[in-house]
């Protein structure tokens with residue numbers, strides 16, 4: 001087992017990894033920028049080391065500085081957390097070249113899944129349903145026209161190097177195809193340094209449902225069920241839950257089994273997530289995330305499995321200690337992402353916390369780096385807390401979220417707590433009958449009503 005892990009991240013996710021390390025008897029090392037000198041992850045880790053100035057590019061994304069830091073502190077392994085370098089194959093390679101263990105999949109799997117075309121083709125071989133689309137980059141207008149002619153409009157042009165919603169173009173009719181291809185290619189080149197694009201049939205109002213997997217180095221793999229992440233705004237998830245309000249046990253185990261076939265077939269190692277769109281009772285794979293995810297706690301609460309602990313164990317070469325039949329799903333979990341942002345305009349709201357009181361009581365979990373007197377810096381992601389609750393039923397979980405939000409005091413900055421309170425009171429949320437565009441449509445509609 002590792003003696004010392006360097007955590008190449010900050011904020012709540014760095015705390016999450018520090019907590020797992022401490023429970024496992026592993027020393028933790030925080031890296032930080034000069035803007036994060038007073039951050040909770042620096043205080044809670046056993047050691048800390050500054051890797052650069054405030055800008056992420058020069059600190060949390062600074063690969064040579066991070067690998068040098070690992071050398072200086074004598075770490076055995078590097079945990080990339082989420083975001084930042086967590087899906088950067090070059091970083092994983094560099095980490096391995098310097099004889100540290102990268103706590104994640106092989107760089108080859110990260111590269112394969114980083115390219116959305118190779119990712120789709122790879123999982124399709126194992127029988128996973130994918131969105132109908134071109135199987136290779138589209139190189140000519142004629143090719144694009146031919147695909148759209150067979151599939152019909154609307155279609156969506158995506159960047160092979162994209163993901164997370166950047167650089168997509170919806171096309172509703174043939175007259176706009178040529179122009180949209182040009183725009184998509186230029187944006188892809190500018191954003192991802194790769195001008196390859198592909199085309200998919202556009203699913204109009206799907207849900208986003210993802211399956212969590214965990215695999216060791218010896219061909220053992222399990223799935224941990226799904227998370228429904230359909231409540232989102234501008235490609236940022238806002239509210240995640242497990243189980244999905246629309247899946248039954250059979251649909252879950254059927255899809256889970258398929259996914260596990262692919263995980264084993266690919267020889268994938270570590271934690272990972274298969275992302276699907278779900279519409280009219282059908283699943284369509286879109287992407288795989290080759291890292292831990294922000295919303296992993298909802299899976300932990302319904303399975304009782306500590307995903308970060310298991311992730312560290314398999315990275316250190318341990319065998320999975322359970323099989324699929326040992327995994328039991330119980331109750332319902334909901335995560336609210338609390339962001340430092342204006343509840344009306346959604347503009348970031350960094351600043352000093354003047355009062356802080358997190359909720360407690362039965363089945364309430366807070367993953368947050370906030371403390372009274374802390375100043376939320378303006379340089380990074382606005383996520384400041386994850387309120388995660390567990391209930392026997394979905395209704396109970398929603399009531400518990402509502403209760404916990406009422407207790408939560410965060411003064412000095414604005415947060416989206418009022419938005420979550422409105423969600424708890426919304427009949428569509430109560431019914432569970434929402435899709436990926438529902439939140440934005442509802443926000444637009446309620447804004448209109450106020451004018």
Ligand code: MV4
Pocket residue numbers: 131156163164165166200201202203204208230232235277286287436437
């Ligand atoms: C789609 C889609 C509809 N049809 N693909 C957005 C981010 C990236 N992960 C894929 N995305 C989408 N791909 C087809 N063929 C709609 C989306 C999409 C979306 C997906 C998941 C969660 C939120 C979303 C918000 C807007 C669009």
